[in-house]
Amino acid sequence: MLMQYDLAQLGRHGRAEEHLDRTFDASAFGTPGEPEEYRVAAPVHLLLDIYKERDALKVTGRVETRLGLECGRCLEPFEIPIGSAFELHYVPQTDNSGEGERQIDEDDLTTAFYRDNTLDLGELMREQFQLALPMKPLCADDCKGLCADCGANLNTTTCGCTPKWEDPRLVALKTLLNRDKEIS
Ligand SMILES: [Zn+2]
Ligand SMILES: [Zn+2]
Incomplete structure (x- = not known):
């Protein structure tokens, strides 16, 4: 299933909003030859509300799945459930500075860019997985x-x-x- 959302569907001008409810196979997150700290161990359920005001997006939602990790003490694989709610802001990334360019405050970590009038849902979900990872993965507190x-x-x-x-x-x-x- 495509992990790109084509923002053209929301129209070019004015306000628009869209509700998405999608489930992705765990296999869609495989990155062969590039070992991650985790693997996606269950289907990923994504609930998303996209609000568009001119070219700025506000995206709120929730992503749920199970991540497979390796215990930092006994090295055995184990899984954790995650259910992360998020609110994100996007503005278009323009290659040429000047017309239409919007300055973003360096400190504004909650604002990201989108490219080619497309919202990359795969990237969005992977970022949420990263944020949900425990600092020190343990299969049990008393491992x-x-x-x-x-x-x-x-x-x-x-x-x-x-x-x-x-x-x-x-x-x-x-x-x-x-x-x-x-x-x-
Ligand atoms: Zn021994
Ligand atoms: Zn352990």
Whole structure:
């Protein structure tokens, strides 16, 4: 399914608005050869209201899907549901400065550009996915991670190497011995 919305449908002048309700296959978001931090793991439901005033757009809506991530501790894949509401503003991007050019305040992060009288819904949704990603993806808050010695997943197994308690005095001694080794 096309992820471009042709703004010509809204007409050239005056005010116009459009409501979109679309569902995209997860496979439509695949980017072969370009690994992302996430993969889209379920169909993506996009609800969109586009308001056009002359050539400026206000776009409000909501995108829902499930994203597949890799746990930062145990490296196992897991999924999170996302449901992100957004309000975005767009103005046309013009290549030639001068006539019709609109200055945008550098600080105005909520205003984006559209090109060729087209709204790129794919880009819009990918941006929302990025914003919804957790800073540190964890399959569970109490994920035990991998054993530092043997690499076993401590959520599913217990290995012989843990827990291992070392006498702090011995650790200090070992560090000293290792340092001597490195010097000699
Ligand atoms: Zn984990
Ligand atoms: Zn182990």
